[in-house]
């Protein structure tokens with residue numbers, strides 16, 4: 001596993017809102033121009049220092065955009081507490097002159113607490129939905145009942161110059177944010193570090209290949225032969241047949257699930273509900289487990305499994321910890337695996353390999369739909385008395401400089417500015433931190449980091465370089481934006497129906513997948529028609545038809561932006 005230095009001590013996290021960070025903040029661009037008036041942070045005492053720094057900013061940026069409504073208003077903001085240091089970070093980053101009225105943070109410790117606020121009508125003006133882990137179906141309900149309001153009229157060059165620019169440059173981000181009724185109720189984020197969206201890279205044990213005098217396999221038949229050699233040739237040299245030629249997880253970490261290999265049969269997909277085993281072919285939504293491609297995939301994986309070339313427990317663990325433990329075994333016992341990074345105990349033995357080709361199919365490796373923009377970062381409720389002011393406030397999130405600090409950590413703490421570029425103070429930080437000690441990462445916030453920002457404004461951190469390198473290798477075989485299921489919004493009604501169908505449909509598909517692969521008595525060819533009939537009984541056609549409507553509504557917005 002990747003080792004991280006614990007340079008961010010907890011004590012430092014507690015003082016995050018302290019003076020150490022103020023210098024960093026004043027170095028930020030003030031593109032919002034909201035320098036008039038006084039900002040009061042209800043949840044921090046550092047607001048006292050704000051008027052001076054605000055007064056020092058370029059007077060040409062002052063404007064009269066703020067109304068009396070904004071100056072007298074309090075924006076109440078609901079947000080989750082997924083990152084323990086997030087409250088402090090929020091105060092630091094949004095403290096300076098972003099809004100002339102008051103900001104009151106309503107930190108929610110759980111979705112239940114949030115729901116209670118919603119049920120009693122005591123909700124905030126703004127909801128950071130992603131940071132609260134809100135389900136899409138809830139947002140569809142809130143939109144249908146008028147609790148969250150349409151925002152598109154405020155996304156203008158005047159009110160939101162930064163978001164407006166992002167939508168112009170990234171029309172897909174606008175398309176994923178548009179509901180089937182044509183309104184935009186939530187604002188998205190966009191990250192241009194494409195490597196982040198290459199979820200899984202295949203790795204093969206090069207030391208084993210060398211030992212057995214084998215080449216990196218390029219077809220599924222060659223892969224089979226290599227796996228057999230790994231099984232029988234004692235490549236780790238300990239005299240025991242302990243090798244697991246190929247292994248993967250169950251995808252609980254978001255990575256390393258068996259469906260990833262569907263890219264070999266040209267229909268990239270994922271099993272979680274947001275993706276729902278869907279793919280897009282020439283504008284048509286396809287339910288992947290109902291295709292011949294899926295059948296071929298099952299047959300191949302079955303062959304590997306039945307011959308002991310795949311970890312025999314791979315479909316039963318509750319999470320990915322078993323897979324990760326196998327990878328960390330020393331001496332190595334895993335020959336081929338895929339994940340987000342080199343998770344192996346001896347990573348130097350492994351090299352990235354391109355997915356092997358299957359006869360008659362073109363590889364289309366999965367690109368996470370976040371690559372076209374991620375929706376659901378923030379919405380505004382009918383409780384808000386200053387929607388325009390709230391939107392002006394939100395626009396500050398969309399400058400590149402603010403985005404870097406919001407997502408990855410502030411200057412002075414995480415970054416230093418060198419030759420005008422944000423550079424990580426410690427390159428070992430930020431490798432997907434999960435604790436304050438590891439670093440800060442709050443990707444759930446709105447923001448915009450175009451690919452052009454890398455190595456011009458942000459020096460590409462080491463942890464991103466590895467993925468970017470893999471991305472360059474995989475780029476020729478990656479699914480293009482047109483074949484990704486973009487996770488579009490559905491209406492309240494559609495969302496209810498599709499969730500109902502998917503519950504039974506996905507349970508059956510997953511059960512049959514495991515049966516077809518692992519049960520020695522299963523006969524995929526003989527049982528296929530019956531399998532398809534059951535999918536039909538479980539209303540797969542309706543599932544696809546609703547998905548198609550949602551996709552077309554997404555595509556309409558997208559096309560209107562690019563044509």
Ligand SMILES: [Ca+2]
Pocket residue numbers: 234235236237238239240241242243
């Ligand atoms: Ca061995």
